[in-house]
Amino acid sequence: MNDLQESSQLGTELAVDTIDVMVPSSRKGLEVDSVYKKIDSRPILLGIDLKIDPGESVTLLGPSGCGKTTLLRVIAGLERPEAGAVRLGDQTLSDPHSFMPPEKRQIGMVFQDWALFPHLDVAHNVSYGLAKDNEKRETIVENILEMVGLSGLGSRMPSTLSGGEKQRVAIARSLAPQPHVLLLDEPFSNLDTSLRASVRSETRSLLRDLGMTTLFVTHDQEEAFILSDEIAVMDSGVIRQQASPHEIYERPHDLWVAAFIGNANLLPGLAEGTTAQTVLGAIPLAKSAFGPQTLLLRPEQIHLEPGSSAQVKRVEFYGHGCTYWIDFNGTELIVRSTSKPSFTSGETVALTYQGPGVAAYPKESSEKEAR
Amino acid sequence: MIGAISPKKEAWIELWQGPLPGMLWTTGALLVLVSAGTLILGTGLAWLTTMYDFPGRRIFTWSLMLPLAMPAYILGFVFLSIFDFAGPVQSAMRNFFGRDVWFPNVNSIWSAAVVMTLTLYPYVYILARLAFREQTSATYESARLLGDSRFNAARRVILPMARPTLAVGIALVMMETLTDFATVQYFNVKTISVGIYQVWQGMFDRETAVELAALVLLIAVIILAVERVFRGQAKYYQHGGSRGLRRVKLSGWRRNVAIAIPLVVLFLAIAMPIAQLLFWIFKSPAVVTDLSRAFEFLSNSLGFAIAAAGGAAFLALFAAGGARFSGRPSVRRAARLVIIGYAVPGPVVGIGVLVMLTWVIESSGANPTNVVLLSFIGLVYAYIVRFMALAYGSIDASLEKITPSIVDSAHTLGAGPTRVMRQIYFPIARSGAIAGAFLVAIDVLKELPIALLIRPFGLTTTSIWVWQLAAESRWAAAAIPSLLIVATAILPIILYLRSDKRFHSPALEQSRPIPDSRKVKK
Incomplete structure (x- = not known):
């Protein structure tokens, strides 16, 4: 089946009545409490704290190799942590004294390669997690397949499905046993770009409608911003910040997060309470501070006008806006505008700041954190 | 095996002063001949069926593996019967050219090498095909765009990438050659394995047999070590680009040669021996019919x-x-x-x-x-x-x-x-x-x-039965059990290999829609 064709007929309209079948009997939250984990004597997780409220959706965002997947596997019970605890609601899944095996946890997981059972057809894949004596087995399978837009494909073998269909079977399979929490490990990374956006918002609204407590893992920022109520930014085995996408973007906890999320212009300034003096003039601060600081200016907060203090090095036009790379006395600044380019490369310009108070980080610590 | 680890000095001296040097030399020569033969024949045929298109290519592609079903100890005695002094080929030549017509000595290492090459080349052929198949067209085409001719691109890109796989194939062939002691005996070729067998069967001299076996094991280890060196640490994976190498359509005399080569190989390795076995059965049923056991x-x-x-x-x-x-x-x-x-x-x-x-x-x-x-x-x-x-x-x-x-x-x-x-x-x-x-x-x-x-x-098993009859030159009597063995071995090869997708072209054949048998069920 053609992937493009398929995106339009995707589980479009969630049959609302089928959701009732699916709502978890009791919503539970998830808590990870200073978890440590080594693999082959290499430390991977260095004291992870993470909290997901019942019905909430969180995305773990971080560069490749930061330990995201390992954390997911620890939560699922596929890895046993050396220290720390994992709790589901008021139940302890693992702590230094006890460890509940994955098959007992009722935590669903969708794998990056979807991991469908190649020898079972779609219906049997989906019913795998249901109890043998469950009388409603067939109804549940039918309802879930309908929910993800795969009605009638129950007898197909996984090898005959397209990527988008496999992905939906994987989600359906993990939802069928009504897990307390659903973990998704880069579930969209194996999909074509053209298909990814639609499947993503689809999955998001499905899980939101179900009120599922969800933890996504991704290294794709755009995905993280779209998918979840909160983002947990992870780096080298620690979670640097867990907050709403908006807060992460506006008020990163430290310079590393600031530089990792979106484009960041880091500008030195001398703080004098609620403002700071910089080469761009006085800039308002989000929180009052004093002394040498590093200020975070997002590209869309700097505006260009005719002048002579800086020079345009490069312009990229995207249709819906454009980005300038500006040389300001040897410092490179990135400026984004939603209008079409009004300056070309080589022209001189003047810069002004327009926006709310910015985040500022004390100078000494900033040197260390920005690596 | 435990006995093989502690060789006795006297036994070695005795062996060394006796037939051992000759047996070693023969073994080495046979190994070189057969591995060269299978390398040329196996790789060549794999190259032909992978890179060129000509009438019958699809049939040749799988039928060239059929010689796998023809044990050397059967092809060997059929070969001998056809080409030796009393056989039809030499008789016909004598009738035509007179009594003194020259013919190479059939009881020689060369005949043994030909027979073993014809039965063992499929190992190299199969692996070479897989190695060629796994390569994507992009690598080959890059070499061409960088200025290589077809031949040079093959020599500098495709063959080096296939080398680890070919080394495995040749090692397999050498193992089989090294340890064969039945076929070579038809041709009076005395390898070490023949020595082991004769020492064991003739004198029940366990000590000596074990010493010789240890020597064979040593040679086997050397072969494996050499194979390792040739294969190196190399493992050439190729990603993406499912399209395999593009085939070139042959025409004119090239096409005829391309058809003739596999035909000759298949004739010598399969058609001729089967025809001869059938001929014996129909010509002299009386000799053949001793089927009591x-x-x-x-x-x-x-x-x-x-x-x-x-x-x-x-x-x-x-x-x-x-x-x-x-x-x-x-x-x-x-x-x-x-x-x-x-x-x-x-x-x-x-x-x-x-x-x-x-x-x-x-x-x-x-x-x-x-x-x-x-x-x-x-x-x-x-x-x-x-x-x-x-x-x-x-x-x-x-x-x-x-x-x-x-x-x-x-x-x-x-x-x-x-x-x-x-x-x-x-x-x-x-x-x-x-x-x-x-x-x-x-x-x-x-x-x-x-x-x-x-x-x-x-x-007695069927294979021992065949060998005993053939060793006594009662070839006609060995015809029925030989055919039985070939038939049991050939049917599964046909069934299995024809359906093996890996073996066929990835571009054309794999794009076929996958039949969905399950759909009908519900």
């Missing part, structure tokens, strides 16, 4: 084949599973050890098991009934050691489908370890286990050296 021999063969196939598949099921899924590295290593037998020559396995058996029999003072039973067990055991790798490889290939995340996801869906075994591992491994058992059974039916060495006294 045929059923007994056949059922002996089948019994061993079934026992060995079942045992090998059963053990391989656990070994392959352990190698893949055990958390402990030591278990994984141990599990992989079981496939080493395939790299050990048949007679070495045979003698090792024999020495073990003799020891068990002597130390337990077993009565004759137990001796027969023990030899039966010993033979099945030797077959399992020798052919386990076939079952293992087949099962392991089917287990590729079970990625670690599949096992993990079964766990997160509530399945404990036993349920994963029952519902994921066994169903997926089953087809591989059946195919593997099948392959083992075919090889056991064809197998001669181990059977000759370990068979319980007085027990």
